[in-house]
Amino acid sequence: MLNAAASASTDTAPVPALSVVIPIYNEQEALPLTVARLRPILDGLGVAYEVVGIDDGSTDATPVIMQKIRQDWPELRIVRFARNSGHQAALTAGIHKALGDYVVSIDADLQDPPEKIVEMFDLARGQDLDIVYGVRGDRGTDTFFKRRTAGAYYWLMRKLVGKNMPNQAGDFRLLSRAAVDALKSLPEHQPVYRLLVPWLGFSSGEVVYVREERVAGSTHYPLSKMVRLALDSITNFSASPLRLATWLGLTSFLVCLGLAVYTTLQYAFGSTVPGWSSLFIGMLFIGGVQLICVGLLGEYIGRIYSAVQARPAYFIGYDSAEEDASERTPRSSEHAA
Numbered sequence: 001m002l003n004a005a006a007s008a009s010t011d012t013a014p015v016p017a018l019s020v021v022i023p024i025y026n027e028q029e030a031l032p033l034t035v036a037r038l039r040p041i042l043d044g045l046g047v048a049y050e051v052v053g054i055d056d057g058s059t060d061a062t063p064v065i066m067q068k069i070r071q072d073w074p075e076l077r078i079v080r081f082a083r084n085s086g087h088q089a090a091l092t093a094g095i096h097k098a099l100g101d102y103v104v105s106i107d108a109d110l111q112d113p114p115e116k117i118v119e120m121f122d123l124a125r126g127q128d129l130d131i132v133y134g135v136r137g138d139r140g141t142d143t144f145f146k147r148r149t150a151g152a153y154y155w156l157m158r159k160l161v162g163k164n165m166p167n168q169a170g171d172f173r174l175l176s177r178a179a180v181d182a183l184k185s186l187p188e189h190q191p192v193y194r195l196l197v198p199w200l201g202f203s204s205g206e207v208v209y210v211r212e213e214r215v216a217g218s219t220h221y222p223l224s225k226m227v228r229l230a231l232d233s234i235t236n237f238s239a240s241p242l243r244l245a246t247w248l249g250l251t252s253f254l255v256c257l258g259l260a261v262y263t264t265l266q267y268a269f270g271s272t273v274p275g276w277s278s279l280f281i282g283m284l285f286i287g288g289v290q291l292i293c294v295g296l297l298g299e300y301i302g303r304i305y306s307a308v309q310a311r312p313a314y315f316i317g318y319d320s321a322e323e324d325a326s327e328r329t330p331r332s333s334e335h336a337a
Helices: 031-043 062-072 087-097 116-127 144-161 177-185 193-200 223-237 240-268 277-309 320-328
Strands: 018-024 049-055 076-081 102-105 131-138 169-176 204-210 316-319
Touching (some): 018 031, 031 116, 049 087
Parallel strands (some): 049 076
Antiparallel strands (some): 102 169
Protein backbone atom coordinates (compact mmCIF):
# COMPACT_ATOMS: atom_id res chain seq x y z
CA MET A 1 0.00 0.00 0.00
CA LEU A 2 1.32 3.44 -0.89
CA ASN A 3 1.99 5.86 1.91
CA ALA A 4 3.64 9.22 2.40
CA ALA A 5 5.53 8.44 5.56
CA ALA A 6 6.37 4.76 5.55
CA SER A 7 8.54 3.77 8.48
CA ALA A 8 10.62 0.72 9.22
CA SER A 9 11.38 -0.94 12.50
CA THR A 10 14.94 -0.22 13.53
CA ASP A 11 14.90 -1.92 16.92
CA THR A 12 17.65 -4.38 15.99
CA ALA A 13 19.54 -2.16 13.54
CA PRO A 14 22.43 0.01 14.83
CA VAL A 15 22.04 3.76 14.51
CA PRO A 16 24.53 4.93 11.86
CA ALA A 17 26.88 7.79 12.58
CA LEU A 18 26.42 9.13 9.05
CA SER A 19 23.60 9.05 6.50
CA VAL A 20 24.18 10.05 2.89
CA VAL A 21 20.99 11.09 1.05
CA ILE A 22 21.07 10.92 -2.75
CA PRO A 23 18.07 12.09 -4.82
CA ILE A 24 18.08 10.03 -8.02
CA TYR A 25 16.08 10.48 -11.20
CA ASN A 26 16.92 8.64 -14.44
CA GLU A 27 20.61 8.21 -13.59
CA GLN A 28 21.23 4.80 -15.13
CA GLU A 29 24.52 5.98 -16.67
CA ALA A 30 25.84 7.98 -13.73
CA LEU A 31 24.75 5.75 -10.83
CA PRO A 32 27.39 2.96 -11.16
CA LEU A 33 30.13 5.58 -11.46
CA THR A 34 28.82 7.43 -8.42
CA VAL A 35 28.72 4.25 -6.31
CA ALA A 36 32.21 3.22 -7.40
CA ARG A 37 33.55 6.58 -6.22
CA LEU A 38 31.40 7.02 -3.12
CA ARG A 39 31.60 3.60 -1.47
CA PRO A 40 35.38 3.49 -0.84
CA ILE A 41 35.16 6.95 0.76
CA LEU A 42 32.41 5.91 3.17
CA ASP A 43 34.05 2.56 3.94
CA GLY A 44 37.23 4.43 4.81
CA LEU A 45 35.53 6.58 7.44
CA GLY A 46 35.57 3.74 9.95
CA VAL A 47 32.06 4.49 11.24
CA ALA A 48 28.66 2.91 10.72
CA TYR A 49 26.86 4.58 7.83
CA GLU A 50 23.89 4.26 5.53
CA VAL A 51 23.19 5.55 2.02
CA VAL A 52 19.56 6.54 1.40
CA GLY A 53 18.91 6.51 -2.34
CA ILE A 54 15.65 8.30 -3.18
CA ASP A 55 14.41 7.09 -6.55
CA ASP A 56 12.23 9.98 -7.70
CA GLY A 57 10.03 7.91 -10.01
CA SER A 58 12.73 7.01 -12.55
CA THR A 59 11.51 5.66 -15.87
CA ASP A 60 14.78 4.18 -17.13
CA ALA A 61 16.84 1.27 -15.75
CA THR A 62 17.74 3.13 -12.54
CA PRO A 63 15.50 1.01 -10.22
CA VAL A 64 17.00 -2.25 -11.54
CA ILE A 65 20.54 -0.93 -11.19
CA MET A 66 19.86 0.20 -7.62
CA GLN A 67 18.58 -3.26 -6.65
CA LYS A 68 21.68 -4.90 -8.13
CA ILE A 69 23.96 -2.50 -6.25
CA ARG A 70 22.11 -3.16 -3.00
CA GLN A 71 22.76 -6.92 -3.27
CA ASP A 72 26.47 -6.21 -2.82
CA TRP A 73 26.13 -3.08 -0.68
CA PRO A 74 23.86 -3.68 2.33
CA GLU A 75 24.38 -0.11 3.57
CA LEU A 76 22.31 1.12 0.62
CA ARG A 77 18.67 1.77 1.46
CA ILE A 78 16.29 2.27 -1.48
CA VAL A 79 13.25 4.51 -1.18
CA ARG A 80 11.20 4.69 -4.37
CA PHE A 81 8.51 7.24 -5.11
CA ALA A 82 5.29 6.14 -6.76
CA ARG A 83 5.73 8.99 -9.25
CA ASN A 84 8.15 11.78 -10.01
CA SER A 85 7.72 14.46 -7.33
CA GLY A 86 10.74 16.70 -7.82
CA HIS A 87 14.20 17.22 -6.39
CA GLN A 88 13.14 19.09 -3.24
CA ALA A 89 10.53 16.42 -2.43
CA ALA A 90 13.22 13.75 -2.81
CA LEU A 91 15.48 15.72 -0.46
CA THR A 92 12.62 15.98 2.03
CA ALA A 93 12.01 12.23 1.97
CA GLY A 94 15.71 11.53 2.39
CA ILE A 95 16.10 13.90 5.31
CA HIS A 96 13.01 12.48 7.00
CA LYS A 97 14.07 8.87 6.45
CA ALA A 98 17.75 9.24 7.38
CA LEU A 99 18.71 7.77 10.76
CA GLY A 100 22.29 8.98 11.13
CA ASP A 101 23.71 11.36 13.71
CA TYR A 102 24.82 13.44 10.72
CA VAL A 103 23.09 13.63 7.33
CA VAL A 104 24.79 14.61 4.08
CA SER A 105 22.81 15.35 0.91
CA ILE A 106 24.53 15.04 -2.47
CA ASP A 107 23.37 14.60 -6.06
CA ALA A 108 24.10 11.51 -8.14
CA ASP A 109 25.84 13.32 -11.03
CA LEU A 110 29.22 13.74 -9.24
CA GLN A 111 29.32 17.48 -9.88
CA ASP A 112 29.72 17.75 -6.11
CA PRO A 113 32.81 15.69 -5.15
CA PRO A 114 31.99 12.95 -2.59
CA GLU A 115 35.55 13.23 -1.24
CA LYS A 116 34.44 16.43 0.52
CA ILE A 117 32.06 14.39 2.70
CA VAL A 118 35.05 13.34 4.82
CA GLU A 119 36.08 16.97 5.29
CA MET A 120 32.50 17.97 6.17
CA PHE A 121 32.17 15.11 8.66
CA ASP A 122 35.48 15.89 10.37
CA LEU A 123 34.74 19.63 10.49
CA ALA A 124 31.30 19.10 12.04
CA ARG A 125 32.59 16.74 14.71
CA GLY A 126 35.80 18.65 15.40
CA GLN A 127 34.13 22.05 15.84
CA ASP A 128 30.73 20.79 17.06
CA LEU A 129 28.87 22.34 14.11
CA ASP A 130 25.27 21.64 13.18
CA ILE A 131 25.58 22.60 9.51
CA VAL A 132 28.45 22.40 7.04
CA TYR A 133 27.78 23.93 3.62
CA GLY A 134 29.46 22.83 0.43
CA VAL A 135 30.35 26.12 -1.26
CA ARG A 136 31.19 26.20 -4.95
CA GLY A 137 34.43 28.10 -5.26
CA ASP A 138 34.75 27.61 -9.02
CA ARG A 139 31.90 27.08 -11.50
CA GLY A 140 34.10 27.02 -14.57
CA THR A 141 32.44 23.83 -15.83
CA ASP A 142 29.05 25.59 -16.02
CA THR A 143 27.97 27.54 -19.06
CA PHE A 144 28.20 31.35 -19.08
CA PHE A 145 24.41 31.56 -18.90
CA LYS A 146 24.24 29.15 -15.94
CA ARG A 147 26.91 31.06 -14.04
CA ARG A 148 25.16 34.40 -14.60
CA THR A 149 21.70 33.15 -13.67
CA ALA A 150 23.07 31.35 -10.59
CA GLY A 151 24.88 34.51 -9.53
CA ALA A 152 21.69 36.53 -9.95
CA TYR A 153 19.74 33.96 -7.93
CA TYR A 154 22.10 34.02 -4.96
CA TRP A 155 22.35 37.81 -5.05
CA LEU A 156 18.56 38.14 -5.00
CA MET A 157 18.11 35.52 -2.26
CA ARG A 158 20.69 37.20 -0.03
CA LYS A 159 18.83 40.48 -0.50
CA LEU A 160 15.50 38.91 0.46
CA VAL A 161 16.54 36.40 3.12
CA GLY A 162 19.66 38.01 4.54
CA LYS A 163 23.41 37.58 4.42
CA ASN A 164 23.25 34.46 6.61
CA MET A 165 22.64 32.55 3.38
CA PRO A 166 26.05 31.37 2.07
CA ASN A 167 26.85 32.47 -1.45
CA GLN A 168 27.07 29.67 -4.06
CA ALA A 169 25.87 27.00 -1.60
CA GLY A 170 23.52 24.48 -3.18
CA ASP A 171 22.05 21.27 -1.76
CA PHE A 172 25.41 19.66 -0.99
CA ARG A 173 25.54 20.05 2.79
CA LEU A 174 25.88 18.22 6.11
CA LEU A 175 23.29 18.48 8.89
CA SER A 176 23.49 17.34 12.49
CA ARG A 177 20.66 15.36 14.04
CA ALA A 178 19.53 18.52 15.86
CA ALA A 179 19.27 20.39 12.55
CA VAL A 180 17.44 17.49 10.92
CA ASP A 181 14.92 17.30 13.76
CA ALA A 182 14.36 21.06 13.50
CA LEU A 183 13.68 20.78 9.76
CA LYS A 184 11.29 17.87 10.30
CA SER A 185 9.32 19.90 12.83
CA LEU A 186 8.67 22.77 10.40
CA PRO A 187 5.27 22.76 8.63
CA GLU A 188 6.74 23.56 5.22
CA HIS A 189 4.65 22.34 2.31
CA GLN A 190 7.17 23.20 -0.43
CA PRO A 191 10.51 23.51 1.36
CA VAL A 192 13.47 25.16 -0.36
CA TYR A 193 16.39 23.92 1.70
CA ARG A 194 18.87 26.40 0.27
CA LEU A 195 16.97 29.06 2.21
CA LEU A 196 15.37 27.02 4.97
CA VAL A 197 18.61 25.60 6.39
CA PRO A 198 20.35 29.00 6.81
CA TRP A 199 17.12 30.36 8.31
CA LEU A 200 17.53 27.96 11.26
CA GLY A 201 20.51 29.98 12.45
CA PHE A 202 22.41 26.93 13.76
CA SER A 203 26.20 26.96 14.07
CA SER A 204 27.71 26.40 10.64
CA GLY A 205 30.90 26.10 8.66
CA GLU A 206 31.88 25.87 5.01
CA VAL A 207 33.86 23.55 2.79
CA VAL A 208 34.93 25.03 -0.55
CA TYR A 209 35.19 22.84 -3.63
CA VAL A 210 35.46 23.03 -7.40
CA ARG A 211 32.28 22.08 -9.19
CA GLU A 212 32.97 19.33 -11.70
CA GLU A 213 31.31 18.39 -14.95
CA ARG A 214 28.44 15.96 -14.91
CA VAL A 215 29.87 12.44 -14.98
CA ALA A 216 27.26 11.07 -17.43
CA GLY A 217 23.86 11.81 -18.90
CA SER A 218 22.25 15.22 -19.22
CA THR A 219 21.04 17.73 -16.67
CA HIS A 220 17.64 17.25 -15.05
CA TYR A 221 17.50 20.90 -14.02
CA PRO A 222 16.65 22.92 -17.14
CA LEU A 223 15.79 26.62 -17.25
CA SER A 224 12.12 26.00 -16.45
CA LYS A 225 13.00 24.21 -13.18
CA MET A 226 15.50 26.90 -12.25
CA VAL A 227 12.80 29.54 -12.73
CA ARG A 228 10.39 27.49 -10.62
CA LEU A 229 13.02 27.16 -7.89
CA ALA A 230 13.52 30.93 -7.92
CA LEU A 231 9.76 31.54 -7.67
CA ASP A 232 9.40 29.03 -4.83
CA SER A 233 12.35 30.60 -3.03
CA ILE A 234 10.98 34.11 -3.28
CA THR A 235 7.36 33.37 -2.44
CA ASN A 236 8.19 30.95 0.39
CA PHE A 237 10.49 33.34 2.20
CA SER A 238 9.44 36.88 1.43
CA ALA A 239 6.41 39.09 0.91
CA SER A 240 8.54 41.52 -1.11
CA PRO A 241 6.80 40.69 -4.41
CA LEU A 242 3.51 41.87 -2.93
CA ARG A 243 5.19 45.10 -1.90
CA LEU A 244 6.62 45.30 -5.41
CA ALA A 245 3.09 45.16 -6.78
CA THR A 246 2.20 48.10 -4.53
CA TRP A 247 5.16 50.11 -5.78
CA LEU A 248 4.36 49.27 -9.40
CA GLY A 249 0.82 50.51 -8.86
CA LEU A 250 2.11 53.71 -7.27
CA THR A 251 4.59 54.21 -10.12
CA SER A 252 1.83 53.70 -12.66
CA PHE A 253 -0.32 56.31 -10.89
CA LEU A 254 2.52 58.85 -10.83
CA VAL A 255 3.34 58.29 -14.50
CA CYS A 256 -0.30 58.70 -15.47
CA LEU A 257 -0.51 61.84 -13.32
CA GLY A 258 2.56 63.23 -15.06
CA LEU A 259 1.07 62.46 -18.47
CA ALA A 260 -2.15 64.22 -17.45
CA VAL A 261 -0.21 67.35 -16.42
CA TYR A 262 1.83 67.22 -19.64
CA THR A 263 -1.31 66.87 -21.77
CA THR A 264 -2.98 69.75 -19.97
CA LEU A 265 0.03 72.02 -20.56
CA GLN A 266 0.20 71.03 -24.23
CA TYR A 267 -3.50 71.83 -24.61
CA ALA A 268 -3.03 75.21 -22.86
CA PHE A 269 -0.24 76.19 -25.26
CA GLY A 270 -2.21 74.99 -28.27
CA SER A 271 0.33 72.38 -29.38
CA THR A 272 -1.84 69.32 -28.93
CA VAL A 273 -1.35 66.80 -31.72
CA PRO A 274 -4.30 64.47 -32.31
CA GLY A 275 -3.35 60.80 -32.19
CA TRP A 276 -3.67 57.56 -30.35
CA SER A 277 -0.02 56.66 -29.60
CA SER A 278 0.16 58.19 -26.13
CA LEU A 279 -3.21 56.69 -25.17
CA PHE A 280 -2.23 53.29 -26.53
CA ILE A 281 1.12 53.26 -24.66
CA GLY A 282 -0.53 54.42 -21.45
CA MET A 283 -3.15 51.69 -21.61
CA LEU A 284 -0.51 49.04 -22.27
CA PHE A 285 1.53 50.26 -19.32
CA ILE A 286 -1.40 50.23 -16.90
CA GLY A 287 -2.63 46.87 -18.18
CA GLY A 288 0.85 45.35 -17.83
CA VAL A 289 1.19 46.56 -14.25
CA GLN A 290 -2.24 45.16 -13.39
CA LEU A 291 -1.40 41.77 -14.88
CA ILE A 292 1.90 41.63 -12.98
CA CYS A 293 0.09 42.42 -9.73
CA VAL A 294 -2.58 39.80 -10.40
CA GLY A 295 0.12 37.25 -11.24
CA LEU A 296 2.00 37.91 -8.01
CA LEU A 297 -1.19 37.60 -6.00
CA GLY A 298 -1.95 34.37 -7.84
CA GLU A 299 1.41 32.86 -6.84
CA TYR A 300 0.70 33.45 -3.16
CA ILE A 301 -2.93 32.38 -3.38
CA GLY A 302 -1.87 29.20 -5.16
CA ARG A 303 0.47 28.34 -2.29
CA ILE A 304 -2.27 29.03 0.24
CA TYR A 305 -4.56 26.74 -1.74
CA SER A 306 -1.93 23.97 -1.76
CA ALA A 307 -1.36 24.37 1.98
CA VAL A 308 -5.08 24.16 2.70
CA GLN A 309 -5.37 20.97 0.64
CA ALA A 310 -2.54 19.50 2.75
CA ARG A 311 -1.66 16.91 0.13
CA PRO A 312 1.65 15.14 0.79
CA ALA A 313 4.56 16.20 -1.40
CA TYR A 314 5.31 12.58 -2.32
CA PHE A 315 4.09 9.00 -2.01
CA ILE A 316 6.49 6.20 -1.22
CA GLY A 317 5.86 3.06 -3.21
CA TYR A 318 8.77 1.00 -1.88
CA ASP A 319 11.21 1.20 1.03
CA SER A 320 13.88 -1.48 1.32
CA ALA A 321 14.12 -0.86 5.08
CA GLU A 322 10.60 -2.25 5.50
CA GLU A 323 11.64 -5.32 3.59
CA ASP A 324 14.68 -5.77 5.85
CA ALA A 325 12.53 -5.29 8.96
CA SER A 326 10.07 -7.96 7.85
CA GLU A 327 12.95 -10.39 7.35
CA ARG A 328 14.29 -9.68 10.84
CA THR A 329 10.88 -10.07 12.50
CA PRO A 330 9.83 -13.74 12.96
CA ARG A 331 6.41 -14.57 11.68
CA SER A 332 3.70 -15.24 14.24
CA SER A 333 3.23 -18.76 12.89
CA GLU A 334 6.80 -19.61 13.80
CA HIS A 335 6.04 -18.84 17.44
CA ALA A 336 2.75 -20.72 17.55
CA ALA A 337 2.83 -23.78 19.76
